[in-house]
Amino acid sequence: xxxxxxxxxxxxxxxxxxxxxxxxxxxxxxxxxxxxxxxxxxxxxxxxxxxxxxxxxxxxxxxxxxxxxxxxxxxxxxxxxxxxxxxxxxxxxxxxxxxxxxxxxxxxxxxxxxxxxxxxxxxxxxxxxxxxxxxxxxxxxxxxxxxxxxxxxxxxxxxxxxxxxxxxxxxxxxxxxxxxxxxxxxxxxxxxxxxxxxxxxxxxxxxxxxxxxxxxxxxxxxxxxxxxxxxxxxxxxxxxxxxxxxxxxxxxxxxxxxxxxxxxxxxxxxxxxxxxxxxxxxxxxx
Numbered sequence: 515x516x517x518x519x520x521x522x523x524x525x526x527x528x529x530x531x532x533x534x535x536x537x538x539x540x541x542x543x544x545x546x547x548x549x550x551x552x553x554x555x556x557x558x559x560x561x562x563x564x565x566x567x568x569x570x571x572x573x574x575x576x577x578x579x580x581x582x583x584x585x586x587x588x589x590x591x592x593x594x595x596x597x598x599x600x601x602x603x604x605x606x607x608x609x610x611x612x613x614x615x616x617x618x619x620x621x622x623x624x625x626x627x628x629x630x631x632x633x634x635x636x637x638x639x640x641x642x643x644x645x646x647x648x649x650x651x652x653x654x655x656x657x658x659x660x661x662x663x664x665x666x667x668x669x670x671x672x673x674x675x676x677x678x679x680x681x682x683x684x685x686x687x688x689x690x691x692x693x694x695x696x697x698x699x700x701x702x703x704x705x706x707x708x709x710x711x712x713x714x715x716x717x718x719x720x721x722x723x724x725x726x727x728x729x730x731x732x733x734x735x736x737x738x739x740x741x742x743x744x745x746x747x748x749x750x751x752x753x754x755x756x757x758x759x760x761x762x763x764x765x766x767x768x769x770x771x772x773x774x775x776x777x778x779x780x781x782x783x784x785x786x787x788x789x790x791x792x793x794x795x796x797x798x799x800x
Contacts, residue, residue, distance in 0.1 A: 524579070530748040553588065554591050572584060623763045630767065638743050639745065641742075642727050643772060651697075651698045651699070652701060653680070655681055656680075659705075663765045664681070673777075675787030676780075684714075700719050704728060704730050704737050705761045707735025707737035725742050728743075728745065749764060
């Protein structure tokens with residue numbers, strides 16, 4: 515992850531990396547999440563002493579979540595306290611009514627969207643748009659639940675007049691990727707970024723010089739490190755809802771943002787394409 519002194523979005527970074535932290539790192543993370551105001555008034559030595567860890571452990575933790583050091587992390591944390599992102603707890607209780615359960619799921623989706631936009635890198639998003647506009651053909655690959663997001667992306671970008679397709683079968687992905695060139699583009703969607711089948715396809719794509727983009731979880735993974743441009747979502751796991759399920763809303767929203775941006779940049783072509791599509795499907799309406 516790019517290290518930064520930008521004073522924003524410390525807590526989403528911590529939540530996104532939490533499952534990959536060591537026990538000592540989780541101890542630091544829990545303390546920061548529980549009482550961020552205390553942290554911004556503490557020195558690195560005070561925090562380390564309170565948690566019975568070395569100063570170097572705290573420093574490495576700050577580096578791991580993308581900051582140059584403890585002070586940079588505190589600046590970010592202070593900005594979030596001044597303009598807080600509401601901490602929504604989505605613990606589902608057995609006595610919750612159907613409406614309360616629905617509210618908690620909606621709030622979890624809101625949290626996912628807020629955290630995902632907080633960690634969006636403008637340079638990466640702009641690069642992804644440029645690559646998509648330049649590509650002769652775009653193929654969207656995903657498996658399992660991410661396969662449905664890939665299909666949604668294909669469905670949307672067909673409206674732009676661009677040449678796209680989507681595959682969620684690993685054999686079809688490998689076959690198709692083997693036929694692509696540097697003029698094409700493969701867009702991977704993988705929450706874990708560690709799906710063996712997709713990583714095999716990525717290797718084929720790299721061997722052919724095919725440009726690659728991925729939407730994946732906000733943490734270092736083989737997929738995020740292997741593609742040309744990674745785009746990230748951030749989500750939290752709960753008792754009744756896996757992290758991957760919660761991330762789906764973030765993945766779909768990134769696809770939507772790319773679609774709208776490209777529609778605007780290809781205004782004339784997109785307008786003609788949309789009209790052709792509407793004329794074609796009009797026969798399906800009563």
